[in-house]
Amino acid sequence: MADKQRENHREDVAGRANVEDTPELLAYYEDLERYKAGALWTVANKIEPWEPKSQSEPVVWRYKDLRQHVLRSVELVTPEKAGRRVIYLNNPGRTDVAAAVGWIYGGLQVMNPGEVASAHRHSASAIRFIMEGAGAYTVVDGHKMTLGANDFVLTPNGTWHEHGVEASGSPCIWQDGLDIPFVNAMEANFYEVHPDLSQAVGYEVDDMTRTWGNPGLKPMVGDGWNKGYSPMFKYEWLPTYDSLQKYAGCTDGSPFDGVLMEYVNPATNGPVMQTLGASMQMLRPGEATKAHRHTGSGLYHVAKGSGHSIINGKRYDWAEHDIFCVPSWAWHEHVNGSDRDDACLFCLSDLPVMRALGLYREQAFGDNGGNQPLL
Amino acid sequence: MADKQRENHREDVAGRANVEDTPELLAYYEDLERYKAGALWTVANKIEPWEPKSQSEPVVWRYKDLRQHVLRSVELVTPEKAGRRVIYLNNPGRTDVAAAVGWIYGGLQVMNPGEVASAHRHSASAIRFIMEGAGAYTVVDGHKMTLGANDFVLTPNGTWHEHGVEASGSPCIWQDGLDIPFVNAMEANFYEVHPDLSQAVGYEVDDMTRTWGNPGLKPMVGDGWNKGYSPMFKYEWLPTYDSLQKYAGCTDGSPFDGVLMEYVNPATNGPVMQTLGASMQMLRPGEATKAHRHTGSGLYHVAKGSGHSIINGKRYDWAEHDIFCVPSWAWHEHVNGSDRDDACLFCLSDLPVMRALGLYREQAFGDNGGNQPLL
Amino acid sequence: MADKQRENHREDVAGRANVEDTPELLAYYEDLERYKAGALWTVANKIEPWEPKSQSEPVVWRYKDLRQHVLRSVELVTPEKAGRRVIYLNNPGRTDVAAAVGWIYGGLQVMNPGEVASAHRHSASAIRFIMEGAGAYTVVDGHKMTLGANDFVLTPNGTWHEHGVEASGSPCIWQDGLDIPFVNAMEANFYEVHPDLSQAVGYEVDDMTRTWGNPGLKPMVGDGWNKGYSPMFKYEWLPTYDSLQKYAGCTDGSPFDGVLMEYVNPATNGPVMQTLGASMQMLRPGEATKAHRHTGSGLYHVAKGSGHSIINGKRYDWAEHDIFCVPSWAWHEHVNGSDRDDACLFCLSDLPVMRALGLYREQAFGDNGGNQPLL
Amino acid sequence: MADKQRENHREDVAGRANVEDTPELLAYYEDLERYKAGALWTVANKIEPWEPKSQSEPVVWRYKDLRQHVLRSVELVTPEKAGRRVIYLNNPGRTDVAAAVGWIYGGLQVMNPGEVASAHRHSASAIRFIMEGAGAYTVVDGHKMTLGANDFVLTPNGTWHEHGVEASGSPCIWQDGLDIPFVNAMEANFYEVHPDLSQAVGYEVDDMTRTWGNPGLKPMVGDGWNKGYSPMFKYEWLPTYDSLQKYAGCTDGSPFDGVLMEYVNPATNGPVMQTLGASMQMLRPGEATKAHRHTGSGLYHVAKGSGHSIINGKRYDWAEHDIFCVPSWAWHEHVNGSDRDDACLFCLSDLPVMRALGLYREQAFGDNGGNQPLL
Ligand SMILES: [Fe+2]
Ligand SMILES: [Fe+2]
Ligand SMILES: [Fe+2]
Numbered sequence A, B, C, D: 001m002a003d004k005q006r007e008n009h010r011e012d013v014a015g016r017a018n019v020e021d022t023p024e025l026l027a028y029y030e031d032l033e034r035y036k037a038g039a040l041w042t043v044a045n046k047i048e049p050w051e052p053k054s055q056s057e058p059v060v061w062r063y064k065d066l067r068q069h070v071l072r073s074v075e076l077v078t079p080e081k082a083g084r085r086v087i088y089l090n091n092p093g094r095t096d097v098a099a100a101v102g103w104i105y106g107g108l109q110v111m112n113p114g115e116v117a118s119a120h121r122h123s124a125s126a127i128r129f130i131m132e133g134a135g136a137y138t139v140v141d142g143h144k145m146t147l148g149a150n151d152f153v154l155t156p157n158g159t160w161h162e163h164g165v166e167a168s169g170s171p172c173i174w175q176d177g178l179d180i181p182f183v184n185a186m187e188a189n190f191y192e193v194h195p196d197l198s199q200a201v202g203y204e205v206d207d208m209t210r211t212w213g214n215p216g217l218k219p220m221v222g223d224g225w226n227k228g229y230s231p232m233f234k235y236e237w238l239p240t241y242d243s244l245q246k247y248a249g250c251t252d253g254s255p256f257d258g259v260l261m262e263y264v265n266p267a268t269n270g271p272v273m274q275t276l277g278a279s280m281q282m283l284r285p286g287e288a289t290k291a292h293r294h295t296g297s298g299l300y301h302v303a304k305g306s307g308h309s310i311i312n313g314k315r316y317d318w319a320e321h322d323i324f325c326v327p328s329w330a331w332h333e334h335v336n337g338s339d340r341d342d343a344c345l346f347c348l349s350d351l352p353v354m355r356a357l358g359l360y361r362e363q364a365f366g367d368n369g370g371n372q373p374l375l
């Protein structure tokens, strides 16, 4: 092992490690290895970086590229064999954990009318954002939800769930978003197939949204709701878009995000799930935001309109149903490409984790009038 | 003082006081009085009752009786002299504190087009429930709200507020509801007239409802909202009635209250203010509820329909815009008088106080199939 | 009724009611009375005062005066007849509700060795502060606590409880403190005698204090503790006094209260009960505080030392085991009478109510260097 | 790329992916790669495991092995060059992230009298558990704490901190514990050297423990404490051991952990920091616990006594100051090796993360009377 290449991350800064390898030290390092130990100063500068440097790359996944491949999966595999016909987004920096960005998984799924996936549950939390097709539905713990374009639905940690498309519908495509990579990293993921492979619907269709999705009103139900996720399992596009317009009429918006609303658990006003948050933001006609960066990873879905974002100095164009990601601590700013129409971005993120654990940090881009120079 | 009539509340039950007056004891009691003290056993059974016995009486205030008197106040007094032209509800058991029920004040106010009350603030919390007329508005801490029939608005503890009617409007009548008697009893009421007698409007009209009154969505505003009351100052009738109908479609409702929703602070999902709560309940066509009783006082306003309630075994009929009260721990049940139309009851209560302090208790009427026999 | 004396509280200030009685108005007022209503402007200035004016008077109850009367009750009444032998503190402004100050009841109780009061429970919350004697104990929901001088114990809302003195002990005197007047005013008081008149002890003696009274440590017990009151039923004098000394060594203290610590529910760091709070404060040798006033009523017990307080401009001297009260919004400041010894004041208050309901207000005395001139 | 080895994790279970590679599919997979995408069914069974399988191995680091190597570092490197002289615990399954177990870093540090490390801060949170030597101290945001054997001190996320040993002391060795690997994984770590390389002490020594470490008592300080970590920066051994003994006298303890107390933030009764929790447990003389497993990683330090633990069926012996780890979802049980003395285990864990995010799961070992058979 004498010629094994050793790590050493020297920095010539007061308070940082800066130790030269010597034969005596190299021998000492080998001694330590025998006791499953190491000398901190050989790795200290590596494990205590000055600031975060994400392993994820900014990527745009264009729907015009992926759509045909998603549809092709229907011909290539059966639901019985594949479980689900899904194309997942594989960030070049995160292929080891199959993540779209950071610790977030993203995929595009297709399902034909009359199909239904087998019911199961897991510790990972999921959302499903509908892109096209009619007749999609999801059942969560016995509550059935109908789903239209730009609606999204939660299948939270520990809930039995299954997705389907009514026989009377049309082929449906949606985006899946999960914290699978994160829950795996936490070594806390469990998976269970429903003993009956499907569950009975035990409530009125859409009951949870009708019960909990009322502005400034709380249903008087039993002892209330104290689970870690929102009882309003489905968030529909129309009331969301309507809310954004109402809000836009009386706010200047955020310099970095335009008119942004966060989807919340109405029982707490906190995030929809403990590990995943979601927001919808409207870029008004002609709006170009300032740049900022913050901890936390974001997976954006273009719900409406077109434009581009500048991420770490590089431009990424996007159109409806494109998906793109912003890695942690990457500079980013958004531009609506139209002077007449608004553009809406849905964002799935791990901000609830950052906030719950005290790890959220944010910084505005100070130079150049607040906008990044293009590299 | 020898012949002064002394209290003594003897009960012949194990664990309760049962001491006969003797000359020696009477002398002892006089000794204690000199030291501003007394013998507990002379009052123990009085101050530790077996269960609450409210000082308030059930009352229905009929709008057809009061409306003309409210209007007459316009001829009798000027706003300048009277401050506000208000008829207050004076419960026969609570005239000492000018309360409608328990510690809750209620009044009917009238205002002509072009009038505006002077701005002020106080530690008491208030709501204003619109009954008739066009052009009513309220300004709370610079936020102006337009008000239509069955809308209600908060003017919380410590906020500057003023009520007015636009010159283009019509004479308006509304119900005021406040916790003035409670805050006075707590010896915590402060009152201040605005130095300018009116305040500037600093925001878009209705901005707080447009910002906070969105289902499952939170605005991204600064550091959020952490005051003791709801930022959604105005709750409108139409979305409330719409919500009740949606909820009614997927719930059995409460056996005691039909389909009931509580108005909430969207930032907490708790009550709209710390001392006053509000709810709207729908009695479906033909619905007659079971009887229960609980601690806390309720002042009901008939928002829609007609029917009757049975309170402590006596029937009280009500029609639109009538107001009635249910005292603490009084048995009560409600009956919709129509087989075709629903009836809606708005209720202002001190339940937030009962709950915050651990004093809420509830009991179902067990006999007679759950309904009170009429006395 | 024509010559009935009517209320009218005119003030000649913009925004306040100032309506002269006229024959027409007097007739109108009689009309309103028939409908259980009144004209607000006749009472508005009364019910909306500029600031609180407490009905309670400042009082000192001297232990040297009351002790003999407390002891005499043992000769005068039996525990069987009296329930408990207690002298209660009867504030001249609050005799209607048997309160020592505001809505707080206070009493001095005596019990002989071998006696035990019958077990019961009520919605009112209580504390018991030991003054003299050996062998006192309290049982709360099956948990037995031994009690020495200056210890205090909680018997919270809804808990079964009984007080006793061991046969091996000596006659014990203690102060009781309860929110009986408040819970009665809230029309929420229930009282129940234990079916067996006494309860079995089901745990190790003092287990709750040994389990929960550990600094910076939480026991791993079942699902934790989520009741509205502290699981640490007994707070002992010695660790309290020790804590005050430790804290005094590293704080300047409060200008108004010296070195003050609030007794807390260790499961929440909030008040010991939802309606009653308790604190112990140390006035260092020679310390004289500045004056302030705030909402909320305080009943002080001199745990150690002697001195005086100035309340609303009048001096009240106190010595060990004296009890005195500070009414809501009364100016107050405290002076330790010794240059060598510290003085300690235990305070029972309704501050938890004031804070939970948003009614707490505080003001420093600005003139005269922060101290009240004596009237 | 045609002969590239592809992942495929087929399982022949209903609801799981089971797709055979075909030439057509392999070509399809290459297409997807060009778009930074993949077919979910090729990785689904890998990323959705049936239950967690930790990457960490159980390890005991024996103090008798490591102590000499720790001391030797003093001769080998200077503090100026090394920053700190620390031997870190390098779990064979986690060498890529320099973790002792899961996402937790552990190290042994030595410091000579008169030495002081340079002040700095980072987003990672740390604890320091003293093993031997006199005169150790830590300064956190201007608060200086003296440290003795088995005391531990927090240096939370974002606080300026520095460690030192008084010139009058002796060489000190302690264990460091940090969430560096976790915060790096979250891409949220920031590091900053103090501009002056050291900070001024601005308070009385040990003020935070004297102020906040009092049982059932809260200091009245300003607006309270609302940071994400405990204000009681130092937790001392003596009161901890005393508390364990008091608690042991009135509890049966946990079947899995004996008498266990969790160190808490006294302002919330929650964990000492948002990402790291700590507990101390006492195994009574002769005590052998039952086995269980749960999510979350634990790094144990033997504070007192000796014995062994069985982890995933294998026995690991330990003595005072040994350190061992229990990976997530590993079965574990503990045995005190003495019939006369108790043994105490300090445990640093990521349970606060598991609980805050809804990822905690626990299971008792059901077979074999609750104890694992040795493999
Ligand atoms: Fe799933
Ligand atoms: Fe952003
Ligand atoms: Fe007002």
Ligand SMILES: [Fe+2]
Binding pocket: B256, B292, B294, B332
């Ligand atoms: Fe009711």
Ligand SMILES: [Fe+2]
Binding pocket: C120, C121, C122, C126, C155, C161
């Ligand atoms: Fe009692």
Ligand SMILES: [Fe+2]
Binding pocket: C256, C257, C292, C294, C332
């Ligand atoms: Fe005070």
Ligand SMILES: [Fe+2]
Binding pocket: D120, D121, D122, D126, D155, D161
């Ligand atoms: Fe550090």
Ligand SMILES: [Fe+2]
Binding pocket: D256, D257, D292, D294, D332
């Ligand atoms: Fe464990």
